[in-house]
Amino acid sequence: MTATDSHLRLRQLETMLLIRAYEEQLVELQRNGAPGTCTSVGQEACAVGVIDVLESRDRILTNHRSAAHLIARGADPGRLMAEVLGRVDGYCGGRSGSLHISAQELGVVLTSTIVGGELSMAPGVALAQKMGQGEPGAITAVFFGDGAACEGVFHESLNLAVQWQLPLLFVCENNQWQAFVHRRETMADEAIASWARGHGLDTQRVDGNDIEAVQTAAKDAVAKIRATGRPQFLELVTYRLRGHFEPDDQAYVDAAELKHWQSRDPIHLLREWLLGAGLADAAAIRAMETRVRARVADALQFAQASAWPEAETLTEYVYA
């Protein structure tokens, strides 16, 4: 573990803390009636570990559970929160709300809350890259869940990416839940990767709560894509620590399973690891926590101060 690595991990911990604080702030707002969200709580290492190995020229597609991906990519929590609240200063001017936030300026494109939507569009984004649009050598990463893998378009997307040799990284965050249905009720096998292997795709399946494992696998996959121009498949085994869509009492969740995964909270694991390895002390981490709380407080202020869209703009942006 080099100094730069340790510096990187500290930055990653702060990003994960920021994501967590941002989403917990939203959950609090939702107790008072703000629009609901699908939080990434428990999956922060997946987002940060993968997105840290991507470059600015690369493109990212995400879905309804996008906050971690967006913040890991450098999105402004204030503009994100404004979007969730439906205000003009949101990334989509309030039209999206929390469920389909795109940020073209960050390379986060075509976010769809139709499960499978991102998988249907990702090959086209990668095809454009392959055919010379955007910066040379760029690749596309598409983030999706275990549930999305049950949609037929998953199979179509993999087959096309393999057949057309598209520079596409499939990132499946297998968080064991598909809204209110447990993964075990929907698939005979617990691994999405076994489906992907049927397509002759290179697959890796790693612990999604261990950021080091995630990043190592992602680095390897991205390098292979840039070298060969062919797609890669990454399954990150993780867990949805909160409900599907806030507010959600998780009454349907097995308490023991939840408890087990809570003990494997990726933020907790990274913090302990940094402390244990003497790469950070409690004070430094407390300082981080203070910084992210301050950023989230500013974000909230910004979002709440932002205006509602004017009724006159209702039909803007329907047609080009």
Add this chain to the structure above:
Amino acid sequence: MTATDSHLRLRQLETMLLIRAYEEQLVELQRNGAPGTCTSVGQEACAVGVIDVLESRDRILTNHRSAAHLIARGADPGRLMAEVLGRVDGYCGGRSGSLHISAQELGVVLTSTIVGGELSMAPGVALAQKMGQGEPGAITAVFFGDGAACEGVFHESLNLAVQWQLPLLFVCENNQWQAFVHRRETMADEAIASWARGHGLDTQRVDGNDIEAVQTAAKDAVAKIRATGRPQFLELVTYRLRGHFEPDDQAYVDAAELKHWQSRDPIHLLREWLLGAGLADAAAIRAMETRVRARVADALQFAQASAWPEAETLTEYVYA
């Protein structure tokens, strides 16, 4: 090879000859403007070999290329031809034409010409059987092509059949063509079975032009389904010897590949085998050919004598 087997093979040869003669008669009509059809020429052993091991209580789903399945199941060539010509005495009163012929009385149900349609409905037919509708112990066989396996619903259908343990036999006639596109342009691997194995399904992949191989595999698969209630997957490797939809000059087909498969015509293979094994002599086979020609001539007469549906019936059968 027992006497009953040899008797069975002779009957099967006659059925295959009947299918061939029936479709060649249609091709001739089409030269004079009759509605087109997707013929099964070259795939007769797949239909006859599988359907001969099914029982009357079982259900069959097929698609646009259905003549071999229907005739193997005992359909009357006259009523089939009347349907193709759009006449009232057709199995569907002329509403279907050649592309979606169902014959509930034969257990051939829900024929769809939407590629993938049959795969989407088959689990429901099998679910009804599992839940006590129809005769006990019945199973469902769904016939589809290599192209249908490229539709996402193929993946959804397999996953559901495995997860819900449905008594469903998937029969993929991999005839190397998807309309005007060769299979190699659409799939990285030449075996559909490799996709099915990704679902943890028992798969067999056999020569679809060798009726003995087809029937042995089908018998084994059907026995497993009845014993376990779980789905099985059968890939029959074959070839579409004629065009996609008559008339079709096959200008886009590789001549060498076509020639190779013509030499493996399933009817030719079975005839040679029967003659070689001394189980039939040329005279007996000539007699068969005479019989099937006569049946097809009767069928044509019946079909052409059949009336057109009355305009007044246009909106019958839209709603129950």
Add this chain to the structure above:
Amino acid sequence: MIRMTTADAIHLALREEMQRDPRVLLMGEGVATKRADLVRDFGAARVRNTPLAEAIIAGTAVGAAASGLRPVIDLLFAPFLAYAMDALINSAGKLRYLSGGQFEFPLVTLAMTGSAWCVGAQHNHNLEAMFVHAPGLQVLMPSEPADFKGLLKTAIRDQNPTLFFTDMALLYQEGEVPQTSEHLVPLGKAAIRRVGADLTLVSYAKTVAICMQAAEQLHAQGIAAEVIDLRSLKPLDEATVLQSVRKTGRLIVVHEASGLCGVAAEIAALAATQAFDSLRAPVVRITGPDAPSASSWALEQAALPQADRVVNAARELVARGTSGSNTNLHIA
């Protein structure tokens, strides 16, 4: 009568019909989780959580419906129907006809839509008109708990494939519901919610309440509006609509869905073709805009037809008799 929400009325209809007919089964992403009491009482085989795959949920339901079962599928939100179009439109809607009547598809598809929850166009899209246009399908979209129960029960007992849409805004609204388990509302019968002689307001789902508010305000101004709740969009109760228009001579159609080729277009065309001589003024359409639904609460409100727009249009019609200025009031 007993007071309950739309959500409870739907649940009760499902429970009663599952109780009544063992062939009824429920499938969908989370139905077994959310309706655990039905799993308990009718068993896991009849209340099935499914993989996240609408095409196979709907296709399986079509296959099962043709094979002796009576499936009800919950596809959650209307835009997700996009993945089930082949099963619903090409299979359920066409295979009875194409087979010369060999199959029937007793099948009900549930989906939610409509503004209220700020979820945006991929959860909120009033696309019911697309299914009205498709042959072989029936489309229901009630406005009050009693009809949610009575129409859903009738649909489950019917032999035809039916789309049953729930306007999200109504889900937790309460209403009086007949207690009997034989409360059946016939398909294809509109409900006259208020009788009036001066003009006819035709609507369905959440905008029925808007029309009732408008009628109240108009009454205060001496204008008697008749309010018709279509409830059943297909089969459509043309007779009730025509009878009212022939009586009042003035027609305003109101719905949240966008206007182009929507249900309001059909109702307006009905009047123009079959009640023309009775019409004393231009028909008016007050609909949502030709735009996806935005999530922002402010834009959700802006897209929704409001009572004052209905009132103003009504007063104009009554006042000017038959003057012909633009009466095609798409919102925005």
Add this chain to the structure above:
Amino acid sequence: MIRMTTADAIHLALREEMQRDPRVLLMGEGVATKRADLVRDFGAARVRNTPLAEAIIAGTAVGAAASGLRPVIDLLFAPFLAYAMDALINSAGKLRYLSGGQFEFPLVTLAMTGSAWCVGAQHNHNLEAMFVHAPGLQVLMPSEPADFKGLLKTAIRDQNPTLFFTDMALLYQEGEVPQTSEHLVPLGKAAIRRVGADLTLVSYAKTVAICMQAAEQLHAQGIAAEVIDLRSLKPLDEATVLQSVRKTGRLIVVHEASGLCGVAAEIAALAATQAFDSLRAPVVRITGPDAPSASSWALEQAALPQADRVVNAARELVARGTSGSNTNLHIA
């Protein structure tokens, strides 16, 4: 001018636009097989055979369109669009709006429909109205080779997602087509095919010819019919339709698609809301029935609006002025 079939006009439009703009690419099941000359001239990367999977063909086109390419996809027959609904309606139609204008989708989807080949309802379904109803999409359905070429070229250059429907019956019909590679027909402009003062016939695709036949017969009987070919169903040329109806006071809308919530309903509603004062007689709709398309030639013919029906309806309208009997002539 040069004489060519609709099929050749479409092919020429594709060739010219691929020649003009290297970002244009063609994808579909068999496009490279059937248009081998385009592969030869523009390369296999720009003319791609695809797997048999409409959802990913359309989804890939949507992703590519938002990323700098200008895809044209051939989905073959209209009913197959059922598998592409999410990409077209939920993605292409909504993501520009939901993202606050971050994306544009210059994308054209080709599909065939209409009676002629006795192929039945799973190949022949005139569902264009479903896409007219959906926000964010454009819908074109021409009637003659010159427009097939000119509208397809305009659509390929346009920044919005467009559905381009070809009526199978027209595919091998010939017509005069301007030779210039800059022959562009604007979207949203109807064509007046024949001028007349007594009544307005509005149609599109194959039934335009039916209306022209009817107009010819009516002329012989001293009735001057104006024939409008919509060509572009969305954007819809409301002005041209309204101007004509305000002039003639009589309107008959004719199309092969079924009536409920169809384009004829929209046109009738348009007249009833915005040209009411000019209407001298009930509007008439002559459309296909609320039924899937049968394969049988006899039933295909029975479902199709015929000239004599148009003639009879027109004579009735002119004769009885404004009498109000049923003028909603769905076929059968």
